[in-house]
Amino acid sequence: MTKVLVLNASYEPLNTCSWRRAIVLVLKGKAEQLECENKIIYSSHYLPTVIRLRNFVKIPYKEINLSRKNVLHRDNYTCQYCGVHKKDLTVDHIIPKSKGGKDTWDNVITACLKCNVSKGNKTPKEANMQLRISPRRPQSQIEFEISKFVMINKPVWSKYIVNIDFNA
Ligand SMILES: [Zn+2]
Missing domain, CATH: 1.10.30.50 (DNA Binding (I), subunit A)
Structure with missing residues (x-):
């Protein structure tokens, strides 16, 4: 299933959705397509990989499970x-x-x-063992979740996700 990265109007990562949902948002004028794959999926629309919402959505802070x-x-x-x-x-x-x-x-x-x-x-x-980092709580739930996807299969998303060191 192809996942699409959804950015807020501010260009911050918001969540992910299916490409079908992404196309609907674009067709309804609720989002713009920023990145796509070279593959036509619907009339003259290319398969989106990153979209950006036209209206800003407020996200509540969500605690990340310590697992x-x-x-x-x-x-x-x-x-x-x-x-x-x-x-x-x-x-x-x-x-x-x-x-x-x-x-x-x-x-x-x-x-x-x-x-x-x-x-x-x-x-x-x-x-007498030195730690390499000072551990801290991950910043945002969304970026944390999305970074898992990025590492696996969506390098094109990485330029929209700041504060994550993908090469570490
Ligand atoms: Zn070790």
């Missing part, structure tokens, strides 16, 4: 101690739970099994 999957995605599937990049990774509590560390975005980090085991029940300082 293993989301932590790994935030850290770009990279161990934040040794820098190894792979799929099979764990989540480490920077301040161990036994020492009062909490389940919060700034206390969890992606670690490979080797680093997680050698860090054990210590703080990074005690284990």
Whole structure:
């Protein structure tokens, strides 16, 4: 199913929709087509990949779940101690739970099994292990979700999504 990136009137990413929905929005004059594929899908319309709404839509802030999957995605599937990049990774509590560390975005980090085991029940300082980033909560739900799509199959979207380091 071809997904279309929907931008707000301000050019900020809003969500994604199906190409059918995108065409309807364009035909009704509610959106303009910014990017398309070289493939005609309906009368003389090309398959859209990015559209922009003509009217500004206000988006409420939505909390992002603190899940293993989301932590790994935030850290770009990279161990934040040794820098190894792979799929099979764990989540480490920077301040161990036994020492009062909490389940919060700034206390969890992606670690490979080797680093997680050698860090054990210590703080990074005690284990003499340096963190590569200061972990924080991802900025916006929309950008977070969309960045997953971009990495998989829509590099053309990336120029519309700022504040995400796709090469990290
Ligand atoms: Zn590691």
